Amino acid sequence: MTDxxxxxxxxxxxxxxxxxxxxxxxxxxxxDSGEVELTGSDGLLPGLLKAALERGLQVELDDHLGYERGxxxxxxxxxxxxxxxxxxxxxxxxxxxxxxxxxxxxTFSPQMVPRFARRLGGLxxxxxxLYAGGMTxxxxxxxxxxxxxxxxxxxxxxKIVDAVGEEVLAWQRRPLEALYPVIYLDALVVxxxxxxxxxxxxxHLAIGVDMDGIKHVLGIWVQQTEGAKFWAGVxxxxxxxxxxxxxxxxxxxxxxxxxDERIAEIVGKEPELQKACQQLVDEANANGGVDxxxxxxxxxxxQ
Numbered sequence: 001m002t003d004x005x006x007x008x009x010x011x012x013x014x015x016x017x018x019x020x021x022x023x024x025x026x027x028x029x030x031x032d033s034g035e036v037e038l039t040g041s042d043g044l045l046p047g048l049l050k051a052a053l054e055r056g057l058q059v060e061l062d063d064h065l066g067y068e069r070g071x072x073x074x075x076x077x078x079x080x081x082x083x084x085x086x087x088x089x090x091x092x093x094x095x096x097x098x099x100x101x102x103x104x105x106x107t108f109s110p111q112m113v114p115r116f117a118r119r120l121g122g123l124x125x126x127x128x129x130l131y132a133g134g135m136t137x138x139x140x141x142x143x144x145x146x147x148x149x150x151x152x153x154x155x156x157x158x159k160i161v162d163a164v165g166e167e168v169l170a171w172q173r174r175p176l177e178a179l180y181p182v183i184y185l186d187a188l189v190v191x192x193x194x195x196x197x198x199x200x201x202x203x204h205l206a207i208g209v210d211m212d213g214i215k216h217v218l219g220i221w222v223q224q225t226e227g228a229k230f231w232a233g234v235x236x237x238x239x240x241x242x243x244x245x246x247x248x249x250x251x252x253x254x255x256x257x258x259x260d261e262r263i264a265e266i267v268g269k270e271p272e273l274q275k276a277c278q279q280l281v282d283e284a285n286a287n288g289g290v291d292x293x294x295x296x297x298x299x300x301x302x303q
Contacts (some may be wrong), residue, residue: 005072022244027044031044036177039093039094039147039149039265043093043094043149045094046091046093046094046095046096049093049096050096050098053096053098053112053113054098054099057098057100057110057112057113058101060108060110060111060112060183061078061101061103061110064079064103064107064108065077065079065080065081065103065204069081074281078105079104079105080103080104081104082101082102082103083101083102084101084102085099085100085102086098086099087100089113089117089118089119089120090118090120090123090150090152091119091120092120092123092126094149094173095149095150095151096120098113100113105125109279119152121145124160125182126144127140127144127152127157127160127161128160130143131157137154137155137157137161140152140157141153141154153274164230170254173241174241175242176208176218176238176241176243177208177210177242177243178242178243178245179211179236179242179243179244179246180208180209180210180218180243180245180246180247180251181209181210181211181247181248182208182246182247182248182250183207183208183209183218183246183249183250184205184207184208184209184250185204185205185206185231185234185250186203186204186205186251186252187202187203187205188202188203189201189203190203190222192222192230194200201222201223202222202223202224202225202226203221203222203223204219204220204226204230204234205217205219205220206218206220206234207217207237218238218241218243219234219238221234231251
């Protein structure tokens with residue numbers, strides 16, 4: 001037995017406690033016998049979600065009007081309840097038919113289920129996850145229809161995916177800090193859907209460590225293969241997005257990235273700094289070569 005209050009329990013923990021207490025035994029028996037379906041238009045999970053959402057909508061309306069249902073002082077308020085409007089939203093557990101409360105002034109705009117919204121946020125996350133996993137738009141539509149009974153057209157699914165693409169593009173172009181004490185440059189081979197095929201491509205990663213020691217993904221660039229020339233373009237892009245100074249750049253021994261000429265280009269005309277930087281590279285290569293992360297470049301200032 002724990003001393004946790006109901007308010008401190010997660011949903012999963014609350015469900016476990018109810019199951020352990022035997023309060024759900026009768027319900028489980030109906031599920032086992034087929035009397036109660038979990039998903040679908042008349043399923044248990046959509047029904048629970050409907051009850052929770054409608055309760056939340058009523059609370060939002062109470063707050064909007066300034067009084068609760070049944071309050072004797074309700075007549076003193078200019079605005080009042082005006083019934084409900086039917087609305088069906090798609091969710092992770094299937095379609096949910098809601099009765100959305102209204103007010104007479106028409107000024108109530110719920111936040112839990114916004115006006116004109118036809119999908120709950122979790123469903124969008126599911127679609128994006130399936131698409132990122134390589135499933136086609138047609139496959140996603142079939143999966144939603146066969147598993148949770150939700151009908152979404154390929155056009156709708158495409159719009160959901162495209163909206164995420166716009167957010168990704170904004171993230172890729174966001175301004176960066178002027179100084180990162182450490183930046184890691186490396187590439188990972190990942191499987192990427194390319195038309196009707198899945199191919200191996202190199203995802204170039206730039207990870208910066210700020211003055212508080214927190215790592216930030218500065219950018220991800222996908223190309224056919226890793227190359228030093230492409231990394232030069234990455235560094236130029238980081239400079240254009242605001243990076244002015246880096247103390248240490250960590251990279252592997254990719255040919256063309258760590259050379260005498262590259263070090264001289266980066267550290268300028270300071271012989272002592274060139275010597276120290278070259279010594280770091282030589283020691284790293286002697287202790288493992290290209291398979292080890294190499295502290296390669298010091299005081300790198302993008303031009």
